[in-house]
Amino acid sequence: MSRYKILPKLPVPALSDTLDRFLTAMKPLTTQTQHSQLIKSTNSFSKREGVYLQNRLLTFAEETDNWASRVWVDTRYLSNRDSLLFTNGKTTLKTRLKWSTHKEMLLAISQHLFSMVRLMETIRDERLPQEMIGRVPQSMSQYIRLVGGYRVPKPKIDTQVFSPHSKHIIVMYAGRIYRMPVYNPADGNKSLSVEEMYQLLSQVMSSSSEETQSHAPVSLLTALDRDSWSSAREQLIQDSSINASSLREIETSLFGLCIDECTNGDDRDSVKRVTFGDIRLDCKNYNRWHGLGLQTIFTKDGLEVFFSEHSMIDGILTGFYCTIPKIDSSTTDKLFQFKSAVKVKQLIWEISPRTHKQIKLAKSKLNIWYKDYDYFDGDFTEFGRDLFKNYGVYYHGFIQLAIQLAYYKLYNQLTASYQTVSMRSFREGRLEHPITVSEDMKTFVESMTTSSQSDRERWRLMLRATNTYKLLLSETSGGHVFVKHLQALRYLAEKENLSVDLFHNSHFELFIEPKLAISSIYSTLPLSANYPLFNGHFVGLHPKSDSIYIFITTITSRSPKTSFQLYTEIVSTLSVLRDLMETEGCIE
Incomplete structure (x- = not known):
């Protein structure tokens, strides 16, 4: 670089x-x-x-x-007012990952997160090996935009913000959004181990299963056209300082992780489902936040998908994902006994009637677009x-x-x-x-x-x-x-x-x-x-x-x-x- x-x-x-x-x-x-x-x-x-x-x-x-x-x-990108569902590329790993238990799945995802954080560090510190075609060096500038990159919706033309030194990621599961630390401030901001990440993901899964109160799938708003999402975002900020804080956590995260339920279909149908997120059950389990520089999606039946924000990086660079080490889902007893000193935090929202209407509109549009999307x-x-x-x-x-x-x-x-x-x-x-x-x-x-x-x-x-x-x-x-x-x-x-x-x-x-x-x-x-x-x-x-x-x-x-x-x-x-x-x- x-x-x-x-x-x-x-x-x-x-x-x-x-x-x-x-x-x-x-x-x-x-x-x-x-x-x-x-x-x-x-x-x-x-x-x-x-x-x-x-x-x-x-x-x-x-x-x-x-x-x-x-x-x-x-x-092509920032001034394009269409939904990011139609202007962003998605890369799917077609081979399903192999795990037989819930613990093996969490371990595999934890190992992936650990490798992702290390890769983000390598890119940020410009230690990624220089790419060459023959003897000609290739520009590496796009990679750095994935590290904490975010596309902020604005009227007429969006803007990009970058948080390359962010210490947390965003985890989305069952329609809820969590702030998950990937560095330990009590240990000199050292990156968390696989064992610690496993424990934090366990917190996410258990928290979602124990939560009984209804929640508004705010992330649906990010699938709207850019002007509508820009307006809805401003409304969220006006509604409550709590919303502003939650947005800040998302927009300054290192990257996003989404954990979906099973796709329940063949691979072709699965590609369509992971593109849109889970829109079943009135979209309550919608796990996407469009605009993040990079999101990795895992489904419980083993499909892995990468969403990259196209204004940050071109689809031609999808070979980048191949640099992430292979996932090994072998388990150890020590892993499950480990206790992490850091905690995840669920992001909360205070929703006004006007925002509820926007969420309802987003649900309706997503269902129409889903039927219109042919793959x-x-x-x-x-x-x-x-x-x-x-x-x-x-x-x-x-x-x-x-x-x-x-x-x-x-x-x-x-x-x-x-x-x-x-x-x-x-x-x-x-x-x-x-x-x-x-x-x-x-x-x-x-x-x-x-x-x-x-x-x-x-x-x-x-x-x-x-x-x-x-x-x-x-x-x-x-x-x-x-x-x-x-x-x-x-x-x-x-x-x-x-x-x-x-x-x-x-x-x-x-x-x-x-x-x-x-x-x-x-x-x-x-x-x-x-x-x-x-x-x-x-x-x-x-x-x-x-x-x-x-x-x-x-x-x-x-x-x-x-x-x-x-x-x-x-x-x-x-x-x-x-x-x-x-x-x-x-x-x-």
Whole structure:
């Protein structure tokens, strides 16, 4: 992490280059007439507002470590008013943990907490090993934001606060929230042992089972849209100083731990349940606090899930979770006899009638959203990455072609889509999301939907399209961030209340907010992730040597096709393209 300062700053692309790339990206997605209109709007922008905004961006870039990351966090996350259920990623460990007793479960979670605290210390003290790609150091700045990070709801745009030296975590169980120390102030603020954490978790579980009075699931409010939650939070503070104190404990915690009841379903249903939290029994057992930098969820039947606040860290860094030591649930008699000197504290609330109405509203919305949330996953086992070692086809380009062809079969059209590209070789680097549809990709897709093309010609078109895609990703990783560039120019225009015709064009909106997002996760663990788009599909991939794990999320009320329908088409298309490659491809 100490090598961060030597990383170069991300350059600002030339305005003419970005506008050319914008028009190239939009050509396969527009008619000839629409594209001609876009050219006129773009030319007008380049001669008028574009020059002024480009100069403003150059100044802004001088004042910040990474202009693109700053704009991305503000525009995509902090100013996004949607519920965090729909704007945050969730990473699920699909392998269920093994324990046979209540004690074994608590021990396993205690060991996890102990490892998490140590990992937080390692990140905070900048002792995390420097990540490299080849000989190029990668920016490590995102990790530190997980340590005591919290996203505070505010009107119009949220803020981030950080408590990296926090001495406590938040534990959520049976709809109640507890402050749990992870350091002992009577012992020089030494971190608690596994045995002490076990005892504190036992206190949480016993306290919840003994508590008989009704409680208001205040955490439901955090699932509302950001403006509604901001208003409800202010109301809580006005209602009572007790509420203000409870909020302070949550917002300054190191991270969150949620313990859920059994998911009672197959893994696919479990992913949906842990995403939303337990909304059964009138949501009384809701165990989520959206906005925490990091939350770990354990279900009693052994599923482990990580929620990370997307404004803090990108989903591409989910390999971070693999650094947490493996959980061992072996037990000892000594453990159960140990007595801790520190105690947990249940956070309490004084709820006004107005806040009760907001909680009731949140319950209603959660139930609607739950029905609207469509998730499907499955293992494609016919081939994996190893197949491509013998063919001159770029693997990621091949997958992109398959997904676009599948989308075309479903909707009879192509759509703007993006593929995440790491920009961490630059200071404060995060991701770029280049629009990956090209004229070559369009030509190939159309060749696969007509009978006039030979397989030999289709193979030639496939190679051209995948090479074009590879070149795009290579140029992007080198700093040609044309999507972020246009986002930054619009961001500065909005800050100065400058109306720009180009930015109000419907096709520009399609460019900025694609209907198809594609992301890959690389891990030795069986991970899945979901990141729903309000107006389209999120396709996640976990490529393995001999298979591809595919997971898709969709908001059904905003999309005419389901996740299962898209999954079915993708699987079918992968097989078709594999056959084409093996029949016509040249073995090298």
